[in-house]
Amino acid sequence: MSDDEYIYDEASGEWVPASQAAAASADGDDDAIVxxxxxxxxxxxxxxxxxxxxxxxxxxxxxxxxxxxxxxxxxxxxxxxxxxxxxxxxxxxxxxxxxxxxx
Missing domain, CATH: 2.30.30.40 (SH3 Domains)
Structure with missing residues:
Protein backbone atom coordinates (compact mmCIF):
# COMPACT_ATOMS: atom_id res chain seq x y z
CA MET A 1 0.00 0.00 0.00
CA SER A 2 1.22 3.45 -0.76
CA ASP A 3 1.04 6.46 1.52
CA ASP A 4 -1.29 8.14 -0.98
CA GLU A 5 -4.14 5.94 0.27
CA TYR A 6 -5.88 6.97 3.48
CA ILE A 7 -8.32 5.08 5.68
CA TYR A 8 -10.73 6.60 8.22
CA ASP A 9 -9.89 5.30 11.72
CA GLU A 10 -13.13 5.19 13.71
CA ALA A 11 -11.33 4.82 17.04
CA SER A 12 -9.39 8.06 16.72
CA GLY A 13 -11.72 9.86 14.30
CA GLU A 14 -8.88 10.74 11.94
CA TRP A 15 -7.74 9.83 8.45
CA VAL A 16 -4.52 7.79 8.61
CA PRO A 17 -2.24 6.41 5.89
CA ALA A 18 -3.25 2.88 4.85
CA SER A 19 0.22 1.53 5.67
CA GLN A 20 -0.03 2.89 9.22
CA ALA A 21 -3.51 1.43 9.69
CA ALA A 22 -2.36 -1.99 8.46
CA ALA A 23 0.58 -1.94 10.90
CA ALA A 24 -1.67 -0.95 13.79
CA SER A 25 -4.16 -3.74 13.11
CA ALA A 26 -1.35 -6.32 12.92
CA ASP A 27 0.02 -5.28 16.34
CA GLY A 28 -2.86 -6.56 18.45
CA ASP A 29 -6.39 -7.86 18.46
CA ASP A 30 -8.47 -4.93 19.71
CA ASP A 31 -11.75 -6.72 19.01
CA ALA A 32 -11.26 -9.34 21.75
CA ILE A 33 -14.10 -9.18 24.25
CA VAL A 34 -13.21 -9.78 27.88
Missing part, protein backbone atom coordinates in the same frame (compact mmCIF):
# COMPACT_ATOMS: atom_id res chain seq x y z
CA UNK A 35 -16.03 -11.23 29.98
CA UNK A 36 -15.73 -10.76 33.74
CA UNK A 37 -17.81 -12.32 36.50
CA UNK A 38 -19.33 -10.58 39.54
CA UNK A 39 -15.98 -10.26 41.34
CA UNK A 40 -13.85 -9.40 38.30
CA UNK A 41 -12.42 -12.79 37.30
CA UNK A 42 -11.98 -13.30 33.55
CA UNK A 43 -14.28 -16.00 32.17
CA UNK A 44 -13.45 -18.35 29.28
CA UNK A 45 -15.26 -21.05 27.33
CA UNK A 46 -15.63 -24.24 29.38
CA UNK A 47 -15.36 -22.61 32.81
CA UNK A 48 -17.55 -23.64 35.73
CA UNK A 49 -19.46 -20.90 37.53
CA UNK A 50 -21.74 -20.64 40.55
CA UNK A 51 -24.68 -18.29 40.92
CA UNK A 52 -24.33 -15.42 43.40
CA UNK A 53 -28.06 -14.63 43.46
CA UNK A 54 -31.38 -16.48 43.18
CA UNK A 55 -32.59 -16.13 39.58
CA UNK A 56 -36.09 -16.70 38.25
CA UNK A 57 -35.88 -18.25 34.79
CA UNK A 58 -38.44 -16.72 32.45
CA UNK A 59 -40.48 -19.25 30.50
CA UNK A 60 -39.28 -22.22 32.56
CA UNK A 61 -41.28 -21.57 35.72
CA UNK A 62 -38.22 -22.41 37.75
CA UNK A 63 -35.89 -20.57 40.12
CA UNK A 64 -32.16 -21.24 40.16
CA UNK A 65 -30.88 -20.88 43.73
CA UNK A 66 -27.75 -19.08 44.87
CA UNK A 67 -24.76 -21.44 44.86
CA UNK A 68 -26.04 -23.53 41.93
CA UNK A 69 -23.14 -24.91 39.87
CA UNK A 70 -23.28 -24.26 36.13
CA UNK A 71 -20.81 -26.38 34.14
CA UNK A 72 -19.19 -25.69 30.79
CA UNK A 73 -20.20 -22.15 29.88
CA UNK A 74 -19.79 -20.59 26.43
CA UNK A 75 -19.07 -16.95 25.68
CA UNK A 76 -21.57 -15.34 23.31
CA UNK A 77 -19.63 -12.36 21.99
CA UNK A 78 -21.45 -9.98 24.34
CA UNK A 79 -19.37 -8.97 27.36
CA UNK A 80 -22.34 -9.32 29.72
CA UNK A 81 -23.93 -12.60 28.57
CA UNK A 82 -22.86 -16.23 28.80
CA UNK A 83 -24.57 -19.26 27.30
CA UNK A 84 -24.87 -22.37 29.45
CA UNK A 85 -26.66 -25.66 29.89
CA UNK A 86 -28.68 -26.67 32.92
CA UNK A 87 -30.90 -29.71 33.50
CA UNK A 88 -34.39 -29.09 32.18
CA UNK A 89 -33.67 -25.63 30.74
CA UNK A 90 -32.75 -25.23 27.08
CA UNK A 91 -31.01 -22.13 25.77
CA UNK A 92 -30.15 -20.66 29.16
CA UNK A 93 -28.37 -17.31 28.89
CA UNK A 94 -27.09 -15.71 32.09
CA UNK A 95 -25.71 -12.26 32.77
CA UNK A 96 -22.07 -12.35 33.85
CA UNK A 97 -22.81 -10.09 36.83
CA UNK A 98 -24.78 -12.92 38.51
CA UNK A 99 -22.09 -15.61 38.38
CA UNK A 100 -18.72 -16.22 40.02
CA UNK A 101 -15.97 -18.35 38.50
CA UNK A 102 -15.36 -21.59 40.35
CA UNK A 103 -11.71 -22.23 41.08
Missing amino acids: VRDAVGNVLADGDQVTLVKDLTVKGAGQTLKRGTLIRSIRLTGDEQEIDCKFDGIRGLVLRAEFVRKRT
